[in-house]
Amino acid sequence: MSDRIDVFNQSIKSPARVFTWDVEFPTISGGPNVDIPKIRAQSSSIPGLALTEIELHNWGLPIKYAGQIRYDNRFDLNFAEDEDYQVFNYLQAWRQLIVDMETTHVTDKPTYQKTVTLVLYDVELYGTAIKTFTFSQMWPSSIGAVSLDKGNAATSVRFAVTFTYDYYRIS
Numbered sequence: 001m002s003d004r005i006d007v008f009n010q011s012i013k014s015p016a017r018v019f020t021w022d023v024e025f026p027t028i029s030g031g032p033n034v035d036i037p038k039i040r041a042q043s044s045s046i047p048g049l050a051l052t053e054i055e056l057h058n059w060g061l062p063i064k065y066a067g068q069i070r071y072d073n074r075f076d077l078n079f080a081e082d083e084d085y086q087v088f089n090y091l092q093a094w095r096q097l098i099v100d101m102e103t104t105h106v107t108d109k110p111t112y113q114k115t116v117t118l119v120l121y122d123v124e125l126y127g128t129a130i131k132t133f134t135f136s137q138m139w140p141s142s143i144g145a146v147s148l149d150k151g152n153a154a155t156s157v158r159f160a161v162t163f164t165y166d167y168y169r170i171s
Contacts, residue, residue, distance in 0.1 A: 020121040026114040028093045036086040043078045081157040091143055113137035137166035
């Protein structure tokens, strides 16, 4: 039993932490400083994927093979907001790139889709990236409602945003 514990302890130099990450946003024309949404991003998750199955039969027995990779193509972020509403303003500037609310004109895809990067850091060498997820052709597809409540002065403004992307690369 102690041999297994020793092997386990030797195999994990430093456990990955859930709090050592940043999201790097693109500059949006008319939007505020891109460091504000980066700083105020509070929680997220690394997108998952699934492999489809191909089933063949041999002498009546099902044999399964890996098929295509299926991505969810969604990336969720939760933000904490300040009274300056800079994250909200940033997202509204991005939304304005997608659809002009006065004319309801939808912009062409290359104009509003941007590259966004999720960076995971080494906890002991903060600033040293250990894994990078680069999301291509990303855009905010859903900006969650912001709850307001006069009876709860201890709660800060938080909201969720779902981004849609075409694909991502890991480096």
